[in-house]
Amino acid sequence: MSVFKYEKDADGIVTITMDMTGPVNAMNAEFRTAMTDSVAKLEAEQGLTGVIFASAKKVFFAGGDLNDLLAAEQGQEAAFMEMLTNIKSDFRKLEKLPVPVVSAINGAALGGGYELCLATNHRIAYNHKSVQLGLPEVGLGLLPGGGGVVRLVNLLGLQDALPYLLEGKKVTPEKAMKAGMIHETVETLEELLPRAKAYILEQKDNPEAAVQPWDRKGFRIPGGNANSPKLAQVLTGAPAMLAQKTRGLLPAPEQILDCAVEAARLDLDTALRIESRGLAYLVTTPQAKNMINTFFFQMNKVNGGASRPKGVEPQLTKKVGVLGAGMMGQGIAYVSAVAGIEVILKDISVEAAEKGKAYTEKLLEKKVSRGRMTEEKKAEILNLIKPTADDADLQGCDLIIEAVFENIELKNKITQSTEQYLCEGGIWGSNTSTLPITQLAEASSKPENFIGIHFFSPVDKMPLIEIICGDKTSDVALAKAFDYTRQIKKTPIVVNDSLGFFTSRTFGTYFDEGVRIVTEGVHPVKTDNLGKAIGMPVGPLTVHDEVSLELTRKAAETWADMGVTDKWGEQKALNEMVQFMIGENGRGGRYHGGGYFEYGADGSKTIWPGLLEKYYNADVNICDEDIKDRLLFRQVIETLKCLQTNVLRTVADGNIGSIMGIGAPVWTGGFLQFVNTYGLEKFQARCGELAEKYGERFECPQIVADKIAAGETFQ
Ligand code: NAD
Numbered sequence: 001m002s003v004f005k006y007e008k009d010a011d012g013i014v015t016i017t018m019d020m021t022g023p024v025n026a027m028n029a030e031f032r033t034a035m036t037d038s039v040a041k042l043e044a045e046q047g048l049t050g051v052i053f054a055s056a057k058k059v060f061f062a063g064g065d066l067n068d069l070l071a072a073e074q075g076q077e078a079a080f081m082e083m084l085t086n087i088k089s090d091f092r093k094l095e096k097l098p099v100p101v102v103s104a105i106n107g108a109a110l111g112g113g114y115e116l117c118l119a120t121n122h123r124i125a126y127n128h129k130s131v132q133l134g135l136p137e138v139g140l141g142l143l144p145g146g147g148g149v150v151r152l153v154n155l156l157g158l159q160d161a162l163p164y165l166l167e168g169k170k171v172t173p174e175k176a177m178k179a180g181m182i183h184e185t186v187e188t189l190e191e192l193l194p195r196a197k198a199y200i201l202e203q204k205d206n207p208e209a210a211v212q213p214w215d216r217k218g219f220r221i222p223g224g225n226a227n228s229p230k231l232a233q234v235l236t237g238a239p240a241m242l243a244q245k246t247r248g249l250l251p252a253p254e255q256i257l258d259c260a261v262e263a264a265r266l267d268l269d270t271a272l273r274i275e276s277r278g279l280a281y282l283v284t285t286p287q288a289k290n291m292i293n294t295f296f297f298q299m300n301k302v303n304g305g306a307s308r309p310k311g312v313e314p315q316l317t318k319k320v321g322v323l324g325a326g327m328m329g330q331g332i333a334y335v336s337a338v339a340g341i342e343v344i345l346k347d348i349s350v351e352a353a354e355k356g357k358a359y360t361e362k363l364l365e366k367k368v369s370r371g372r373m374t375e376e377k378k379a380e381i382l383n384l385i386k387p388t389a390d391d392a393d394l395q396g397c398d399l400i401i402e403a404v405f406e407n408i409e410l411k412n413k414i415t416q417s418t419e420q421y422l423c424e425g426g427i428w429g430s431n432t433s434t435l436p437i438t439q440l441a442e443a444s445s446k447p448e449n450f451i452g453i454h455f456f457s458p459v460d461k462m463p464l465i466e467i468i469c470g471d472k473t474s475d476v477a478l479a480k481a482f483d484y485t486r487q488i489k490k491t492p493i494v495v496n497d498s499l500g501f502f503t504s505r506t507f508g509t510y511f512d513e514g515v516r517i518v519t520e521g522v523h524p525v526k527t528d529n530l531g532k533a534i535g536m537p538v539g540p541l542t543v544h545d546e547v548s549l550e551l552t553r554k555a556a557e558t559w560a561d562m563g564v565t566d567k568w569g570e571q572k573a574l575n576e577m578v579q580f581m582i583g584e585n586g587r588g589g590r591y592h593g594g595g596y597f598e599y600g601a602d603g604s605k606t607i608w609p610g611l612l613e614k615y616y617n618a619d620v621n622i623c624d625e626d627i628k629d630r631l632l633f634r635q636v637i638e639t640l641k642c643l644q645t646n647v648l649r650t651v652a653d654g655n656i657g658s659i660m661g662i663g664a665p666v667w668t669g670g671f672l673q674f675v676n677t678y679g680l681e682k683f684q685a686r687c688g689e690l691a692e693k694y695g696e697r698f699e700c701p702q703i704v705a706d707k708i709a710a711g712e713t714f715q
Helices: 029-044 066-071 078-093 112-118 136-140 147-157 158-167 174-180 188-200 229-246 251-263 270-284 288-304 326-339 350-369 376-383 408-421 437-440 475-489 502-518 524-533 540-547 549-561 572-584 611-613 624-644 653-662 673-679 680-694 702-710
Strands: 006-009 013-018 048-056 102-104 122-126 185-186 319-324 342-346 385-388 397-402 422-429 450-454 465-469 491-496 597-599 605-607
Touching: 013 029, 013 188, 029 078, 029 437, 048 188, 066 288, 066 350, 078 270, 078 450, 102 112, 102 188, 112 147, 112 397, 112 597, 122 174, 136 251, 136 288, 136 326, 147 158, 147 174, 147 251, 147 270, 158 229, 174 185, 185 188, 188 450, 229 251, 229 502, 251 270, 251 326, 288 408, 288 491, 288 653, 288 673, 319 326, 326 342, 326 350, 342 350, 342 572, 342 605, 350 376, 350 385, 408 422, 408 437, 408 653, 437 540, 450 475, 465 475, 465 653, 475 491, 491 524, 491 653, 502 524, 502 572, 502 624, 524 540, 524 624, 540 549, 540 597, 549 572, 597 611, 605 611, 624 653, 624 673, 624 680, 624 702, 680 702
Parallel strands: 013 048, 048 102, 102 122, 122 185, 319 342, 319 397, 342 385, 397 422, 422 450, 465 491
Antiparallel strands: 006 013, 450 465, 597 605
8 A cells, every 4th residue: 555545536636645654754765656656646537626735644744854865975966866856757747737736734844845835736734833834954954956946936036035945944834824835724624624625626717726836828936037137136245145154164055045046047947957966966965964963863862862861750840949040040030931830030139039030021022022922921921930039939849940150159058058948859950050060969968869950141042951960960850850951942961070061161172272372373363263264153262252251260260269270181371361361451351341352332343452462473374274173173172072081971962062052063063973074084183183283182082093993983
């Protein structure tokens, strides 16, 4: 029996219900056979009045089979092209049938799923937020190669199609309707198929309904074709704007722009061929492999609970106590309340706590004013947050998250005075960004219930949480922190305790190396620009100004108090720089009135001349390649050390954590995946060169040699 159930009713309407063998309908070999067979049958069908594509799964259609795409290798482009040509030929036959073809979209239709919809004449979707539509291929380093680029450009016009193609925007049925991506919505699932059939019957005397807009006589692309004067003007600047965004590191957006312009210039069939060639090229690039591996497979692993202890039943958080209503605490209260969790928000005074709650009100108000939330919903969420200065209000919390000042004595004191209010088996989470969890847990009467829950700032926007297990942290505490993270819809990585955990520690090497390069005489602006050139969101000095040099100074003091003399390797240059910047010149970073840069009230940012006077030496000549590699390799090496010493428990956590928490360049697929595509031997050799030229910190961690000996990569 085919995985496409084929049923013809008394009105001559054929419904094809896709129910593939795997968990979702996907564009793989099974699909290709089923599609070819179905199209042939439809073409031969007598008395056909219309066709409906439906799905037996929750998701309408999931898109390309990423296992297939990951396996595609260089040299196989011709076979890949042929496969795409066959799929496209079936889609073309489908849209050329003499009867209306309708997609009945019951669930998400992304990528290949939406491409199938685009090859049908009429698209009806169930109006529900679980139904997402769009072409997100760009996020995996690919392009929609099943006709998506060409048909969307023909449907919406080049200018309107580009955001969906270049940003991979996903939309709800309501938005898709407004954008012209679908034709109708229904409010319940039960209405979907009857409405599709009714539509077909309504079109009995309308032969146009069976013809795609681009196949109609006299068709013109909305907004004009690529040669029209208005578009020509837009297109002149587009490649430059794109290059500024991708910094030339991502081939997919460039290919997409290329194919989209061709789609707005050439006939449909030629444009479809160019699109296939674009995908056949992209699918073998290391960038696509990295992105598919990390953003799809490893992300699913991480969010799916690979690092969650097995056999511990789900731990639902109902009432969370948030201690400290400062920058972090107010954000933690917000994301918790939005997830429907009751929040006790405590600070040293009710006024301070209320100020923290006002932050939630401000964020919700913005949503209401944009029509994205009702007043009732806003009130419901706000009602969940109780601001207080009274410890007793914490009574019965099943989770308390502490986000008070970064001071070990204060944190210890608070643990001792408030953990008694936790309910039986309740868990204590510290949001410390630098202090070791095992040491903080010593203040607790139940160190097994003590764990690190490290949020990133701004809490409402940053998608990652780093969960840190202390030596005594129990599986239940870990499961609780993990499930809470999923409850507030964030991605949890799980690491073992270490000074700076994984993210802060690795991130620190970025600005440490930036500072070293500057103290060696390289121009600071050049140093910053080369940081961006490798794909980091901002340069190392800019980022150090943002997180504040003051924080580095305070952290160094705390570590000295704790008896830690060597943080994670020698940091002489950083300490000297902090002494020069803060000690001698009072420049603690952007929020302290300025740091490496001067920040004007008009938003301007210029380098502080004192830095140039002290360090810049025009005679120093370190090649760009070395500067770029130094900035990247330091972070990669630190990540490898974390894996080697079991601070990182899995490769997936290292990749996802580096991208979502540190801002590792997306083209790398994360700092560990970077080593895989760079080549382990080549990486080892380059580390050797850098170590010889610039110092021991570049020596390649042993784990790379071990992997080479075992014939393995970082998986
Ligand atoms: P903050 O100074 O903005 O807020 C701290 C809050 O704690 C203040 O409102 C203060 O009044 C309150 N507080 C102090 N003593 C208290 C007590 N006894 N009871 C209740 N509240 C008390 O600091 P922040 O930036 O929100 O940082 C808080 C924690 O989060 C620190 O441990 C920090 O290391 C960590 N963290 C910060 C960031 C960041 O980017 N700022 C990121 C991750 C983690």
